[in-house]
Amino acid sequence: MAYFSERDKEHFKEQGYVVKRDVVPLHLIDKAVDVVWDEIDADRDDPKTWIDAGPRGNLKCSTHPAVRATLTETPIQDMCEELVGKDTLAVSNYTFAKMVYPEGHDNWTPATQMHMDGYTCEGVVDTFAIAVTVNINHIKPRSGGFTVWPGAHKRAYEYFKTHSLVNGLNAFRNERGAYCDLPTPIDITGPPGTVTFWHHLMLHSPGVNCGRDIRMAFVSRFRLKDNNEMRFETPDDMWEYWEGL
Numbered sequence: 001m002a003y004f005s006e007r008d009k010e011h012f013k014e015q016g017y018v019v020k021r022d023v024v025p026l027h028l029i030d031k032a033v034d035v036v037w038d039e040i041d042a043d044r045d046d047p048k049t050w051i052d053a054g055p056r057g058n059l060k061c062s063t064h065p066a067v068r069a070t071l072t073e074t075p076i077q078d079m080c081e082e083l084v085g086k087d088t089l090a091v092s093n094y095t096f097a098k099m100v101y102p103e104g105h106d107n108w109t110p111a112t113q114m115h116m117d118g119y120t121c122e123g124v125v126d127t128f129a130i131a132v133t134v135n136i137n138h139i140k141p142r143s144g145g146f147t148v149w150p151g152a153h154k155r156a157y158e159y160f161k162t163h164s165l166v167n168g169l170n171a172f173r174n175e176r177g178a179y180c181d182l183p184t185p186i187d188i189t190g191p192p193g194t195v196t197f198w199h200h201l202m203l204h205s206p207g208v209n210c211g212r213d214i215r216m217a218f219v220s221r222f223r224l225k226d227n228n229e230m231r232f233e234t235p236d237d238m239w240e241y242w243e244g245l
């Protein structure tokens, strides 16, 4: 059975991401949420304590079996391989548990921490093929949702055809180093179990959380098994190594 329609695949190719609902079953999510709450420095029953809570960065429970199960006991890798190619992928990182705590105000702005993974340190290319962001709780608009700049993957790829890979973020910056001509970002929302599949050249950011709840998401990345042999290549056709598309 195919997980993605032709329309989904076209969306992924053109926009650089595609969102699917109900990928991770709730019984796995419920267990993972309990583990996440054990680590958060806030009272689960008192929303006032959730504002600007911690810890920040990838939570230690990212490696907990209940958290990993949201990847390993689901069809996520098969789904990624439907896009990239059967048996082509290995996990680069499992289920980084990323919280975005409520800021406690209503002055929402679009996300500002945009970056492209694998190219954030000048001179380093540490790339992969495809990533997934899994909503672990219900993520409403303007509440810290995973944010993407649609089509950014194509702009980066075109840039790499004529520029070095080592300063990747320059694909989006002008000569003064400021981001320029970016498309309108999309704040991805949805119930627990919603998964955003995104291309490795996608410009993305955590959103700004003006909601009431803590934004809970797990991010995993997959690389091609032969990534080391071809990660410095930029074939004319950006989908050359994507058998599924």
Ligand SMILES: O=C(O)CCC(=O)C(=O)O
Pocket: 098, 117, 133, 144, 145, 146, 147, 204, 205, 206, 207, 217, 219
């Ligand atoms: O937390 C998020 O929504 C964004 C995560 C992110 O920027 C990343 O995994 O590189």
